Amino acid sequence: MCLNSDNVDLSLGPDKQNGDVHLCLKELLPETNPDASTTNIAAPTKFAINVIQERIKERRHQNGTKSTANGKVEKRTKMAFLDLLLELHDQDDNFTLDDVREEVDTFMFEGHDTTSASLTWILFMIGCHPHVQEKIHQELDDVFGDDRDRKVTSEDIQKLLYLGCVIKETLRLYPSVPLIGRQLEEDAILSGHRVPKGTLLIVAIFWLGRDPDYFPDADEFNPDNFLPENVEGRDPFAFVPFSAGPRNCIGQKFALMEEKVVLAYLLRKLKFRSLKAMDEVTPTGELILRPYDGLEMEVSLRP
Numbered sequence: 001m002c003l004n005s006d007n008v009d010l011s012l013g014p015d016k017q018n019g020d021v022h023l024c025l026k027e028l029l030p031e032t033n034p035d036a037s038t039t040n041i042a043a044p045t046k047f048a049i050n051v052i053q054e055r056i057k058e059r060r061h062q063n064g065t066k067s068t069a070n071g072k073v074e075k076r077t078k079m080a081f082l083d084l085l086l087e088l089h090d091q092d093d094n095f096t097l098d099d100v101r102e103e104v105d106t107f108m109f110e111g112h113d114t115t116s117a118s119l120t121w122i123l124f125m126i127g128c129h130p131h132v133q134e135k136i137h138q139e140l141d142d143v144f145g146d147d148r149d150r151k152v153t154s155e156d157i158q159k160l161l162y163l164g165c166v167i168k169e170t171l172r173l174y175p176s177v178p179l180i181g182r183q184l185e186e187d188a189i190l191s192g193h194r195v196p197k198g199t200l201l202i203v204a205i206f207w208l209g210r211d212p213d214y215f216p217d218a219d220e221f222n223p224d225n226f227l228p229e230n231v232e233g234r235d236p237f238a239f240v241p242f243s244a245g246p247r248n249c250i251g252q253k254f255a256l257m258e259e260k261v262v263l264a265y266l267l268r269k270l271k272f273r274s275l276k277a278m279d280e281v282t283p284t285g286e287l288i289l290r291p292y293d294g295l296e297m298e299v300s301l302r303p
C-alpha cells in the first residue's frame, strides 16, 4: 500500500505494475482532487483517513497555535501524537502521509478492540461480584462526592486505586490479547531443552495469568491480588497482559487511564448485574479474547 503525498498519480484500484491496491491521501483530499471519493476504501482505512484529513485542516487553520479557555491564542508546547506525526511529515519528505496513516491505523486499531474487550470483561466481572462493585461505588463516591457528571481529571485517576486493581485482576483472568508469538533469532535453551533458531514460540498470556504458583486460587476473581502488599515480591513476568520486552504494548499506560475514565463515568451512575455466572461464559481467542456466546447484563441506575 502506498500513500505518498508527492505522488498524485495514485488511484484506488489495482496498481499497474504489481497489482497492489494503491491509495493516495492527497488524492482523497477534496481540495486537491474535486473528484475525491472514499466509497471504495475499507471502512477502518476511511476512518483513519478522515481523522488525518480533519487534523490537517485544523492545523492549517491553527498554524501551530491553540486557543485557551479565555480566548487567548498561544503557541503549542505539548503536541498530540498525530500532530507530532504531521509535523514530522512536514519536515521530512521521506515520511509520507502513507506512513502517517499506518501509524494512525496502528494506534486506533491496536488500541480500540483491546480496550473495548477489556472493558466488556471488567463489567462482566463487576456484574458477577456485587461486593467488588460496592467497593468501586464507594471509592467513586469518595473521589467525586455526589457529582456524577463532572469530567474526570488526572488527579481523580490517580486516586482510583481499587478500580485499578479491578482492571488488572480482570486483565489477569481475561487478557484482551490471550496469545503472542515470537520467532527465535538464535538458538535458545528453555527448561533444559535446546530450541533451534527460527522456531515460532507462542506465549500463552491467558495461562500465565492463571498460574497457581503466583496467584493462589488462580481462577478466582480477587482484585486484592493487585494491592501493593500482594504485588511486592511477585515475579514481574507473572502478569504480562501488555506483553514484555522491546515489543511490548506502547499504549499500556494510556489504556489503563482510558479504562478508569470510562468506568468512572459508567459506574458513578450505573449498577451492573450479570445474568450469567463465570462458569457459564466461555472465553474464546479470536486474536482478541471475547465471550463465545456473548454476555447478558442487567443495567440499572444507582439510587
Ligand code: HEM
Pocket: 106, 107, 108, 110, 111, 112, 114, 115, 118, 175, 176, 177, 180, 181, 241, 242, 243, 244, 246, 247, 248, 249, 250, 251, 252, 254, 255
Ligand atoms: C487493555 C488494553 C490493551 C491490551 C491488553 C494490549 C495488549 C498488547 C499486547 C499484548 C501487545 C504485544 C503484542 C506482541 O507482543 O506481539 C501490544 C502491542 C501494541 N499495542 Fe497494545 N494493548 C492494549 C491497548 C493499547 C492501546 C490503547 C494502544 C494505543 C493507543 C496500543 C498500542 C499498541 C501498539 C502500537 C503495539 C505494538 C507495539 C510494537 O509492536 O512495538 N495498545 N498490545
